[in-house]
Amino acid sequence: MSTHIHGVQQAAYNEFKLNDRIKNRCKVNKNATPRVVFNEECQMDRKSSKNIQFGRRQRTYQRCQRQGIPRNPKTLDEIKTYLEQEEVLNRIGKTLHCEPKMFYQQTVITALFAYCIFASESILTNLPAILNMRIDGTFKVVPAGPFKQLLIICVDVSGHSFPLSYVLLTRKTQAAYMQLFKQLQSKWKLTPMTITTDYERGLRNALRMHYPSAELVGCWFHFIQAIRKRASKIPGFMTFLKTDSSAKKLYRKFYNIPLLKDDKINIAFELLKQEASSFGTRFNEFIKYFHDQWILKEGPSSISVFLQSHRTNNLLDSY
Template sequence: MSNICFHHGQKTLARRRIPMISIDGYEYMCSKAFPGGMYVICKYKERKNCKFRGKLINNQLTISRNHDHARVSDAEKIYNFERSLYEEVTTHHFKSLRIIYDEISLLHHEAAIHVTWVDIYPKMLRWRRQIKPPIPNSIDQYINLIEMPEWNMYTSHNQTNITVITIEDNDHSKSIIYADLEFLRSLNNVFELYIDATFKVVPRKPAFCQLLTIFRIGSRFTYESVLTYFSINLAPHLHPLAINTDFERALGTAIERIYPGVTHTRCYFHLCQAVMKRVKKLKLLNGIYENDARRLFLQKLLVLPLLPAEDIELAFYWIVSTTVPVILIYFKKLLKYFHSQWIRRTRPELYSVFLRVFRTNNFSEAYNKVLNVRFGTHPNIWDFTEKILILQELKQTEYASLQIGNQVTGHSRRRETLKNEIIHRAWDLYQNNQFGIPQFINCVSHLINELKNGRAVEVQQVNDFIIGVPIGIEFIVGEHITDCVVCEQNITNHICLPCNHWFGCSQCVENMRALLARVNANLSCPTCANVVDSFEMIF
């Protein structure tokens, strides 16, 4: 039997390169080398706590302390098993190490009993790393390495060829573009683009910010440079009519410059996600689960983007004006956030998804999940590169399958399909003036809330909300939000306590507080004439 065994030592890289020695049923690895020989320790020093010590000179073993365990009777079988693993790992660059171990262990059953996956995995990982290029310290070094002929396997596999390009932005930051040019040229009749990013799968070295699908790095200059390169060099034949993204402002600015006139829709899911994050931050979630009226009120807020942009602000005020004070007080901090972020700061025309078939960026979000599963968290740059190549080859196969009419993804869940049918039916009624804002919000929020609660819902129930004449919105002083009763200019957003009747706008309430403090007098509610103890700002 050969003396070489496919293990490495555990200290320095130099010792790891010294082959393991197998003698008379025991295996030894180098502890320290000296001219003409080396000190050796038992392979099972850590696993079996073996205290063996000895030295090897001219292939003659001198023992200073004996083994603490019996000979391994299957040493030769173990050697053959590990040799087979080594050859498979170094031959099949892209094959999963776990799959390699499972397949080879079936051929070496007796040896696999002694060499478990947990034991051999670190060594297999080192073998795989030995046949990879060094980890680059910079993007330029990475590009230089990947262009070398000996590393061609990272950009070419079967019929897939990835072009790796680096571009520099106006702010001198760099972006790397991975593109299958032949695949891009094969795409026709593409009218919508979906853009999103993920952070977890990018390598730590060289330092990358994030991976975009198509892209996303962070600054307006980067967005513009990458989008420009994409539109001119990679896919000049694609002329999208609509682009769906999240709410990144720099990205929106770049899209307007590079694709003027395109319909840029922000993702409805991201808005709902942002609202729910604020709900959790304000610790409102448990109270919402316990109360159906609170759940329905929250659902009404989340339904607002389904309306035309010009109706969203009015609909928000209608929701608040027709909600009982106890619910408003519970949600007052959320309402302040929603009014500030989604009515004032982010204008409704940026997130209205009225009549949009695809209202979310979930295609990109789902793709990011695929990336996270396949790539893992922060893989090294060469694992990252080879996984991009493999993933592109798989997607090319899926695209070819789609071209002949096959389905490559699962069907939507019945609940999602039903929700879409409800929304589209409500849109039809809204366009035909059979629904006003109140009916639309009440109908869609109620039926979606019923679906979430697991209750039986049918599309025909939308018709139950049709009445003879659509309800218009008329604000009545005292009972609903209107122009401030004091200044008659601003929107009423404060209520009186303890009676909970609407009073006035922020500026008038502050003026009233200052006046009452000066004259030391009481104020009566204009609706019920009760004494006002204090004011509560609702939004």
């Protein structure tokens, strides 16, 4: 009996020591996630790890890892000062090559907006003379603080897309984009042949100003997303499409208009418009929206993705 009790106590002690080792490693290792640390330690001591569950201790390990990490800078001046510290530059401001190069470039603060540029100098120095560029913005992964958008700039090389630059912006205005691309051009003379973006007006206007010889191509995914969003706001329209398969089929044909050559888009729109008249006034508001937004405002040449090797910017989500 006493031997059994001693064995139970020893097992509990071993589990305690293993858990302690995991917590200590989490405190000193800021690069590996708690899950990675947990798995590595459990692999080295499988006997003691039988009854230890990561889910029950995850928050404890995360708190251990946060110890010693300085608080996130809150203001633009704090962010700029933080990123320019030598210790921070060595930890997160350089690439992971055998010979690290600068990844953090600069933080620019003005009265109306600010932006923070990260870019790979290794890629920049090996770019072809003429290239295709892709630009997309996201709000989901932006750190809490003054920055509101992360702009990702990629380039296509040999059939593959590579991230060229990441830019944190406080505002998504035309003035902010104008200043940003002026800054990028002053540092790196890029000569894009095509630039694929969503249909954000300020961004596209700034690109036209700085890259007048480049062809601006719209993102097919964002085109469909915009149509769906607008259609859902038309009273009763989506309900009507759900109850009439022929109407739904016609509606979805509008998704494919950008697949046509630009000089065929107006013809296709008129044909679909004529077909929509067979449903009475049901399509009237949608037809007016499509005509005003995509035929007149954006224009056929802007929305056409005819013969484009990549019709969307979805691959940027990988970065």
